[in-house]
Amino acid sequence: MSGTSVNEAVKTLGEEDAKKIKRLLERGVKIPPQPRVMQELFKLLQQKEFDIRVLSRVINQDPGITAMLFKVVGSAAYKQHQPFETVEQILHAVGVRQTANLVQAVALAGMGDIKKNTRVYEAFWARSQAVAQIAMLIADDRIAVCNIFPDQAYLAGIFHDCGVLLLLQRFTAYCAEMHLGEPGRWVDLADEDRKFSADHCVVGYIVARHWHLPDFICDAIRYHHDMSELGMHASRTMVAILQLAIEIYYREQRIHNAEWDRVKEEVLPELGLGEDSLPEFVDVIIERFHMAQH
Structure with missing residues (x-):
């Protein structure tokens, strides 16, 4: 997608x-256009089963998006899960679809x-x-x-x-x-x-x-x-x-x-x-x- x-x-x-x-x-x-990271991420999310380690690797391809993602999940809205040390932790704690939404937002902000x-x-x-x-x-x-x-x-x-x-x-x-x-x-x-x-x-x-x-x-x-x-x-x-x-x-x-x-x-x-x-x-x-x- x-x-x-x-x-x-x-x-x-x-x-x-x-x-x-x-x-x-x-x-x-x-x-x-959507950045390549988003295209790859959505392609993986369309599959019935996805591997969080693979999703994490895709997001980590873009250092700018990754840095912004960590900044966003530093918000008080996610305080019960903090601190986050890896993208995998974010995917597990925040949720895969929810993290994809945040990645999409920071991808636009970086364009x-x-x-x-x-x-x-x-x-x-x-x-x-x-x-x-x-x-x-x-x-x-x-x-x-x-x-x-x-x-x-x-x-x-x-x-x-x-x-x-x-x-x-x-x-x-x-x-x-x-x-x-x-x-x-x-x-x-x-x-x-x-x-x-x-x-x-x-x-x-x-x-x-x-x-x-x-x-x-x-x-x-x-x-x-x-x-x-x-x-x-x-x-x-x-x-x-x-x-x-x-x-x-x-x-x-x-x-x-x-x-x-x-x-x-x-x-x-x-x-x-x-x-x-x-x-x-x-x-x-x-x-x-x-x-x-x-």
């Missing part, structure tokens, strides 16, 4: 989104390069990784309510805004027009559509489908700014986790998140939280987030 082809992924979109993506592909937006906007590129990944780590901690804490696992939340967190990165790589004016170099500023969807006939959520969805992420995570990426489009199922819960993770990230940075006021009435009940219990919950998550940074 090397991933769904881009054309197959486009077919899963509605007519308007499909047209938008086809136009962007014609204008040179490139959907990144691509922007020669011009280096500072913006670094800030993008710092934001994505922080949101992903916070989402992982929220999922770990709310697992009885949400039934979303930390590895799934981390995967969604890394991929949710990857469409921004691809548009940034393709369009030289995108960074300035979307104010990405300004602290606390993020992409405005209406502005993005008006200026570039693009939607980073749709682009991210295509990458997620192409990389063969679970369907509910793909849908969460597509609608992470439009939760009301999703029914009462795992995709909606995942969006709630992402939105709260983004809000906690902004609070930790002491930046106002304008979107929160619009979405919090949908997000909080989905996670079994209320306005009264939120401040204490946020404090706990931020404390656990900082523990993983040291």
Whole structure:
């Protein structure tokens, strides 16, 4: 399973989104291929029986991915299994499918390069990784309510805004027009559509489908700014986790998140939280987030 082809992924979109993506592909937006390590890993996972030692060897082929994997499992979400000394230990303790999700996330985080906007590129990944780590901690804490696992939340967190990165790589004016170099500023969807006939959520969805992420995570990426489009199922819960993770990230940075006021009435009940219990919950998550940074 090397991933769904881009054309197959486009077919899963509605007519308007499909047209938008086809136009962007014609204008040179490139959907990144899965790294070889992921292709080999998924091929092994398709077999009914797999040898953890072989899976470990495949992951260890890529030192960058391996290093990032150890960093991720250093999170408080996996504290009951720590310390990890080998990839085999991670596969045994975290689980094979769960580890594959984490490998997929760190593989995307290690891809691509922007020669011009280096500072913006670094800030993008710092934001994505922080949101992903916070989402992982929220999922770990709310697992009885949400039934979303930390590895799934981390995967969604890394991929949710990857469409921004691809548009940034393709369009030289995108960074300035979307104010990405300004602290606390993020992409405005209406502005993005008006200026570039693009939607980073749709682009991210295509990458997620192409990389063969679970369907509910793909849908969460597509609608992470439009939760009301999703029914009462795992995709909606995942969006709630992402939105709260983004809000906690902004609070930790002491930046106002304008979107929160619009979405919090949908997000909080989905996670079994209320306005009264939120401040204490946020404090706990931020404390656990900082523990993983040291």
